[in-house]
Amino acid sequence: MYRSGIGYDLHRTHRGRRLVLGGVEIPHEAGLLGHSDADVVLHAICDAMLGASGLGDIGELFPDNDPEYKDADSRTLLRQVVELVSEHDLELVNADVVIHAQTPNLRAHKPLIRSTLAELLGLAPSRVGVKATTNEGLDAIGQGRAIAALATVLLRRADAATYSPAE
Ligand code: MG
Numbered sequence: 001m002y003r004s005g006i007g008y009d010l011h012r013t014h015r016g017r018r019l020v021l022g023g024v025e026i027p028h029e030a031g032l033l034g035h036s037d038a039d040v041v042l043h044a045i046c047d048a049m050l051g052a053s054g055l056g057d058i059g060e061l062f063p064d065n066d067p068e069y070k071d072a073d074s075r076t077l078l079r080q081v082v083e084l085v086s087e088h089d090l091e092l093v094n095a096d097v098v099i100h101a102q103t104p105n106l107r108a109h110k111p112l113i114r115s116t117l118a119e120l121l122g123l124a125p126s127r128v129g130v131k132a133t134t135n136e137g138l139d140a141i142g143q144g145r146a147i148a149a150l151a152t153v154l155l156r157r158a159d160a161a162t163y164s165p166a167e
Contacts, residue, residue, distance in 0.1 A: 001156055001157050001160050002093075002154060002155070002156050003052040003053065003054075003090065003154070003155040003156070004052055004152065004153070004154050004155075005047075005048040005049055005050070005051035005052025005053070005152065005153050005154075005155065006047075006048055006051060006150070006151070006152050007043070007044040007045060007046065007047030007048035007049075007050075007051060007058075007150070007151045007152075007153075008044055008047070008148065008149070008150050008151075009040040009041075009043035009044045009047065009058075009148065009149055010040060010141075010146050010147070010148035010149075011032035011033055011034045011038040011040050011146065011147060011148075012032065012033045012145060012146050013030040013031070013032060013033070013144060013145055013146060013147060014030055014031060014032065014033035015029060015030045016030075016031070017030065017031030017032060017033060017038070018031040018037065019031040019032060019104075019147075020032070020037045020038070020039045020074070021039060021040070021041050021099060021101075021106070021109070021113060021147070021149075022039070022041040022042065022097070022099075022113035022114075022116055022117050022130065023039065023041075023042060023074070023075045023078075023113070023116040023117065023120060024109060024112050024113050024116050026104060026106070026109050027104075028103070028104045030144075032147055034064075035064040035065075035069060035070060035071075035072075036062070036064075036069050036070075036071065036072040036073075036074055036077070037071060037072065037073055037074050038074075039074035039075075040099075040147055040148055040149040041097055041099060041113070041117075041149045041151070042074035042075065042077065042078045042120075043058055043074060043077075043149070044097065044149040044150060044151035045078060045095055045097065045117070045121075045151045045153065046058045046061075046074075046077060046078055046081045047151070048095070048151040048152055048153040049081050049082070049085050049092070049153050049155070050081060050084075050085075052085075052090070052153055052154070052155045053084075053085050053088055053090055053155065055084060055085070055088070058077070058081075061077075061080075061081070061084075062077055075120060078120055078121075079120065082120070082121060082122065085155065086158070089157060089158045089159065090155040090156070090157060090158060091155065091156060091157075091158045092121055092122070092123060092127075092153060092154070092155055093127065093153075093154040093155065093156050094123065094127040094128070094129075094153070094154050095117065095121055095123065095127070095128050095129070095151060095152070095153045096128075096129035096131075096151065096152050096153075097117070097128075097129060097130050097131065097149055097150070097151045098131045098132070098133060098149065098150045098151075099130070099131070099132045099133070099147070099148075099149050100132075100133055100134075100135055100141050100147065100148040100149065100150070101132060101134065101141070101147045101148075102134045102135060102137065102141060102142050102143065102144045103144055105132075106132035107132065110130045110131075110132060113130050114128050114129075114130045117130065
């Protein structure tokens, strides 16, 4: 009746690109490099939802060599994944995300990221978790050369109220 899923994504930082995390543009000297808008938060959530549904991964659905997805707004990709999952008679229970970024400090941005995710996912904000952490100056993320996100989701069958596992 329940399905859990995990998703992870990382993109390199790049000066002159916009920084978009969880559908929110964040003022910063560098953004993330990618075929789409490189929103690691939305990409990680897409993969968590696809994984929980047994529907593959974001690279299979939206190939990064397909011109259609060049500079794509990842909110559009997530909406498509939400739609696909609901077509498979699954609904989201909650989503939880950890953003790994040395800079910028995301504390002030977390409330807007959370409310944006809640709206995109059709969830109450209380069912969406957004945490941010640095990598303590270690590794590529810690040195500001990349930003990553880890996400988990829980899905349940849309007919959960009447579903019997014995059927
Ligand atoms: Mg990605």
